[in-house]
Amino acid sequence: LKGGSNNFGVVTRFDLETIAIGNFLGGVVVYPVSTLATQQAAFMKFMDPSNFDPHAAVIQAYVYDGPAEGVLVSNDMEYTLPNISTPPALSEFLSIQPQYLNTMRQGPQLDFVTEQAEYQPTNARGMFINTVFSPTLEVYQEIFSLWNETIPQVSAVTDLGYNLVFQRIPSTVPGADNSLGLPANSGSLVLLQLSNSWGLATDDALMTGVATQLIADIEKVTKAAGVYNRFQYLNYAAQSQTPLDNYGAASKANLVAVSKKYDPQGVFQTGVPGGFKLSQ
Amino acid sequence: VSIAIATLSQIHNANANDVQFAIRSGGHSPVSGAANGNGGVTIDMRSMNSINVSSDQSVVAVGAGTIWDQVYEKLDPMNLTVAGARVAGLGVGGFLTGGKAYHPFRYFL
Numbered sequence: 001l002k003g004g005s006n007n008f009g010v011v012t013r014f015d016l017e018t019i020a021i022g023n024f025l026g027g028v029v030v031y032p033v034s035t036l037a038t039q040q041a042a043f044m045k046f047m048d049p050s051n052f053d054p055h056a057a058v059i060q061a062y063v064y065d066g067p068a069e070g071v072l073v074s075n076d077m078e079y080t081l082p083n084i085s086t087p088p089a090l091s092e093f094l095s096i097q098p099q100y101l102n103t104m105r106q107g108p109q110l111d112f113v114t115e116q117a118e119y120q121p122t123n124a125r126g127m128f129i130n131t132v133f134s135p136t137l138e139v140y141q142e143i144f145s146l147w148n149e150t151i152p153q154v155s156a157v158t159d160l161g162y163n164l165v166f167q168r169i170p171s172t173v174p175g176a177d178n179s180l181g182l183p184a185n186s187g188s189l190v191l192l193q194l195s196n197s198w199g200l201a202t203d204d205a206l207m208t209g210v211a212t213q214l215i216a217d218i219e220k221v222t223k224a225a226g227v228y229n230r231f232q233y234l235n236y237a238a239q240s241q242t243p244l245d246n247y248g249a250a251s252k253a254n255l256v257a258v259s260k261k262y263d264p265q266g267v268f269q270t271g272v273p274g275g276f277k278l279s280q
Numbered sequence: 281v282s283i284a285i286a287t288l289s290q291i292h293n294a295n296a297n298d299v300q301f302a303i304r305s306g307g308h309s310p311v312s313g314a315a316n317g318n319g320g321v322t323i324d325m326r327s328m329n330s331i332n333v334s335s336d337q338s339v340v341a342v343g344a345g346t347i348w349d350q351v352y353e354k355l356d357p358m359n360l361t362v363a364g365a366r367v368a369g370l371g372v373g374g375f376l377t378g379g380k381a382y383h384p385f386r387y388f389l
């Protein structure tokens with residue numbers, strides 16, 4: 001039922017398998033947009049299945065930092081084996097210059113999640129929207145260009161946070177025993193998230209509209225290139241998106257059957273209206 | 281929680297328009313109505329935040345209202361972790377039911 005969100009009941013406890021780990025390499029490196037071509041090539045290399053390293057994680061983000069700085073590139077990285085400072089899977093990202101900020105160090109997990117929280121906007125209005133594709137360099141470059149071209153539409157917005165974020169959907173996810181509906185042969189997949197925040201309710205329509213149109217334009221590109229994947233990650237989905245439908249008909253039917261069996265009156269369908277509902 | 285849900289369900293089943301509620305753990309979702317009930321009931325899970333590691337340390341039982349940083353704070357000194365969120369402040373319940381677990385990638389989802 002993982003991925004079913006709040007459609008079935010209230011979970012009060014999770015029993016999680018532990019993983020042995022000590023201090024490990026993590027942190028963030030921020031660079032100017034002049035490194036764009038190298039960043040894009042490095043991320044494509046990271047996504048190449050032949051370079052897959054289960055211990056390596058990268059989130060590559062493009063961040064609009066206002067008219068003075070323009071766009072910045074950020075690589076948020078972790079490597080989950082102890083005492084390794086330059087793992088091959090991350091070495092290209094670590095060596096790209098110039099760097100405006102570099103917080104890479106060995107540390108415990110709490111340290112890294114606390115650092116990440118410092119980069120999140122507080123008390124702002126916000127939205128996420130996402131789409132998934134199989135990476136090619138041409139498509140990856142075109143997506144950046146499309147995003148970059150939208151900046152003039154939003155650059156005057158008060159307290160703007162405007163981020164284009166890419167991360168790997170791990171190769172272990174497709175075919176796993178869950179409701180997400182990704183078949184085992186899905187190949188290498190990138191999860192693209194627009195993560196936007198702003199200060200004023202009067203900008204809601206503009207910000208939502210620009211992001212929705214941008215995702216539609218990006219999906220035109222990925223569909224034309226034959227690299228679109230219907231999967232949407234529910235926790236990054238916008239209200240206009242349909243993550244439960246996009247798990248696919250079989251998965252959706254299974255979730256609906258569970259709902260009908262355990263909640264025949266539909267309390268969690270109509271009584272808990274927030275979020276994404278199977279009945280919609 | 282079960283008494284609250286049973287009560288809310290009774291009201292709902294008598295008249296579906298009489299009650300609306302929401303379930304909140306970390307309250308991170310920006311989707312309207314996901315983390316609170318506007319004009320309705322919010323079941324706030326944040327006091328269900330126990331973290332209990334099994335005696336052989338292979339499993340940790342985590343209350344759904346726990347915040348991920350609390351989980352890591354407890355597990356880091358034991359040189360253990362779980363596939364959870366990568367940002368402090370996120371809640372366990374909404375994150376896991378949404379389908380994702382982050383780290384390390386071998387155990388994602």
